[in-house]
Amino acid sequence: MYTGRSLVVAVSIGMIALVLLGKLFLIQVTDDSYLRKAERNAIQRVVDHPYRGLVYDRNNSLMVFNDPVFDLMVIPKEFELEDTTRFCDLFGIEKQVLIDGFNAAKNYSWVKPSPLIKQISKEEFGRVQDFLIDYRGLFVMTRSVRAYPQSAASNALGYIGEINASQLNRDSTRYYVQGDYVGLSGIESYYEPELRGRKGVKYKLVNVRGIEKGAFKNGDLDTLSLPGENLQATIDLDLQVYGEKLMQGKRGSVVAIEPKTGEILTMISAPVYDPNILTGARFGENYQSLNMDPEKPLFNRPIMAMYPPGSIFKIVQSLIGMQEGILTPNTTYPCNRALVNCHNHPSPVNLFGAIRNSCNPYYHQAFRQVINQEVSSNTYEDTQIGLDKWRESVMKFGLGSQLGIDMHGEKGGSIPSSELYDRIYGKGRWKYSTIYSLSIGQGEMLVTPLQMANLAAIFANKGYYYTPHLIRAIDGDPSRIPEKFKTKRDTGIDTDHFDLIQDAMAAALSGTAARAIMKDITIAGKTGTAQNPAGEDHSVFIAFAPKEDPKIAIAVYVENAGWGGRAAASTASLLIEKYLTGEINRPELEEYVLQGEFIY
Incomplete structure (x- = not known):
C-alpha cells in the first residue's frame, strides 16, 4: 500500500518520465531540427x-x-x-x-x-x-x-x-x-x-x-x-600595344574610336602599368605602390582627366554658328589682335580660313554674334539668354555630361551656364566681355579625352555618334551589348554644314600639323594647345581618317608638351597609319615621338 507521501512521489516520477519520453519522441520523430544541426556539424x-x-x-x-x-x-x-x-x-x-x-x-x-x-x-x-x-x-x-x-x-x-x-x-x-x-x-x-x-x-x-x-x-x-x-x-590589341609604346615616358591619354559604331579601338592612360602586378599574393603591396606614385598611373585619364579643349572647340563653334544662320562659308572677320592674341596668317579670313588658320579673333567676334542676338535690350540679360541657348546646342555634342561609357568613374566635364556665372559674379553683373574666352575653348570649359575623341567621331560622321564603348559581344553574341551602345545620337546640326568642316580640317594640317600628313591617306584634323597654369601647356590633337570614308577617329593629349602640332599630332598620325595600313613607314617620325623632346 502506498502512503500519501509515497503516492505523490510515485506520481511525480511518473509525470517526469512521461514528459521526458514525450520530449524524446518529439526530438527523434517529429522535430528534425536537431538532426539538421547534427548533420551540419558533420558536413563540410x-x-x-x-x-x-x-x-x-x-x-x-x-x-x-x-x-x-x-x-x-x-x-x-x-x-x-x-x-x-x-x-x-x-x-x-x-x-x-x-x-x-x-x-x-x-x-x-x-x-x-x-x-x-x-x-x-x-x-x-x-x-x-x-x-x-x-x-x-x-x-x-x-x-x-x-x-x-x-x-x-x-x-x-x-x-x-x-x-x-x-x-x-x-x-x-x-x-x-x-x-x-x-x-x-x-x-x-x-x-x-x-x-x-x-x-x-x-x-x-x-x-x-x-x-x-x-x-x-x-x-x-x-x-x-x-x-x-x-x-x-572593341580594342585592337596590336594598336593598343603600339600606342602604349609611343606614350612611354609621357603623361596623357589616347582614345581612338571607330566612328560608325562607337567602338573604342584603343584607350591609353599614360603612364601605363603592367596589369600582371595587380594579381596574386602581392596585390596589396603593389597597389599601394601604384597609388602612391606621383605620376598617378591608376588615374584613368581618358575618362577622368578634364582639360580646356582649346582651339579644337572652334569647330563646334563653327557648326553652331552655321546652324543658327549667324555664320556662312563667306562670313569674314579681320584678325584683330586687339581683341585676343593670334599667330601670323592672312587677314581677313572667311570661315574656311578661320578653321584652317585657327584664328582666335575670328571666333571672338563670331561667338559674340552667337551669344548677343539682341533678344533683350538689357545687355546682361541678353548675354544670359544667349549663353544658355548656346549651351543646349553644345551639350548635344556629348559635352558637359557623362557620355555613358561601359566603365565606372567617368567624369562629365563642364560647359558653363548662366547659373555658374551668377554664382561667381552675381546676377546681372556679367556679360560677353566676361566670358569671351569660351569662344576659343578656354575659360571655365572642361572636357575629357574621351569626349574629344567622340567629337572627332561626330565630325567624321557628319553630325551623329554612338556612345563610345569597350565591349562588342558577350559570350559571342553582339546583340547582348547594352542597347544604349546601339542607339544613334544626333547633334541637331544639318549634314551639309560638315562638308566645309571636313575640307578645312584636312587643309589645316598643312599649316599647323605638317608632321601628321600622310602620303596616301587624307587625314582631317585640328590641333589645340590647352592652357596649363601649373607648367607647360598640353599638346592636343583630334583627327579622323580617311577623310573620304572615316574608319578611325582619335584624340591625343600629351601633358606639358606644348604646341598641339608636335607631340599630339605626330602620335595620332602614327596610330592612324598603324591601324589603317598595319605598319609604320615613317621611322623618322616614330623616332621623334619616342624621344619625346617636343618643346625644344
Whole structure:
C-alpha cells in the first residue's frame, strides 16, 4: 500500500518520465531540427569557385585569362607545428603572419577549414607541395587570378580584388561572402555579373576531428560551378600595344574610336602599368605602390582627366554658328589682335580660313554674334539668354555630361551656364566681355579625352555618334551589348554644314600639323594647345581618317608638351597609319615621338 507521501512521489516520477519520453519522441520523430544541426556539424560545405570569363580583343586575340593559385587551408584542431621557423622559411612568410592567420582561423572555427596562406603561385606550390604531408590539418584549395599575355590596356581592363565590407553590404543578391574576389575597376567591374560565373557547392562528410569521410548523401546535393561568360572587347590589341609604346615616358591619354559604331579601338592612360602586378599574393603591396606614385598611373585619364579643349572647340563653334544662320562659308572677320592674341596668317579670313588658320579673333567676334542676338535690350540679360541657348546646342555634342561609357568613374566635364556665372559674379553683373574666352575653348570649359575623341567621331560622321564603348559581344553574341551602345545620337546640326568642316580640317594640317600628313591617306584634323597654369601647356590633337570614308577617329593629349602640332599630332598620325595600313613607314617620325623632346 502506498502512503500519501509515497503516492505523490510515485506520481511525480511518473509525470517526469512521461514528459521526458514525450520530449524524446518529439526530438527523434517529429522535430528534425536537431538532426539538421547534427548533420551540419558533420558536413563540410566546400564552395567551388568558377573561372571568370575570358576577354578577347576585336580580332580574337586573348587579352585576359585565368591563372591558378592555391589557398593553404587549415583546420585549427588538427594543426600541429613543432618547428615554426622551418615552416615560415618553407612558405616564405613572417612568423607574425602565421600567428595572425592561425588566430583568425581559430576565431572562425576549431573544426572547419579557413585560409592560412592565400594565393600561393603555381611555381611556389610546386616547390612546397611535397612537404604538405608533414603537417596535419592542412590542405590546398585551388582558385584563380587574372593573367595577361600582353602587359597592355591595364586601365581599360581593370583589375579584381577581395571584396570589402561596404561592397558586401551593397550586395542585394547575397552572392558574395567575405574572401570572394570581385571586379574593382574597368571592364572587370562594369561587366562583373557576366564575368563572375556561378558558384558550385560540394558537401563532404567529416568526423568530429574534421577528417573527410566521403561525400554527403552520395553527392546528390552537390552543384557544379558555371564559368563566367567570355567578352569580346572593341580594342585592337596590336594598336593598343603600339600606342602604349609611343606614350612611354609621357603623361596623357589616347582614345581612338571607330566612328560608325562607337567602338573604342584603343584607350591609353599614360603612364601605363603592367596589369600582371595587380594579381596574386602581392596585390596589396603593389597597389599601394601604384597609388602612391606621383605620376598617378591608376588615374584613368581618358575618362577622368578634364582639360580646356582649346582651339579644337572652334569647330563646334563653327557648326553652331552655321546652324543658327549667324555664320556662312563667306562670313569674314579681320584678325584683330586687339581683341585676343593670334599667330601670323592672312587677314581677313572667311570661315574656311578661320578653321584652317585657327584664328582666335575670328571666333571672338563670331561667338559674340552667337551669344548677343539682341533678344533683350538689357545687355546682361541678353548675354544670359544667349549663353544658355548656346549651351543646349553644345551639350548635344556629348559635352558637359557623362557620355555613358561601359566603365565606372567617368567624369562629365563642364560647359558653363548662366547659373555658374551668377554664382561667381552675381546676377546681372556679367556679360560677353566676361566670358569671351569660351569662344576659343578656354575659360571655365572642361572636357575629357574621351569626349574629344567622340567629337572627332561626330565630325567624321557628319553630325551623329554612338556612345563610345569597350565591349562588342558577350559570350559571342553582339546583340547582348547594352542597347544604349546601339542607339544613334544626333547633334541637331544639318549634314551639309560638315562638308566645309571636313575640307578645312584636312587643309589645316598643312599649316599647323605638317608632321601628321600622310602620303596616301587624307587625314582631317585640328590641333589645340590647352592652357596649363601649373607648367607647360598640353599638346592636343583630334583627327579622323580617311577623310573620304572615316574608319578611325582619335584624340591625343600629351601633358606639358606644348604646341598641339608636335607631340599630339605626330602620335595620332602614327596610330592612324598603324591601324589603317598595319605598319609604320615613317621611322623618322616614330623616332621623334619616342624621344619625346617636343618643346625644344
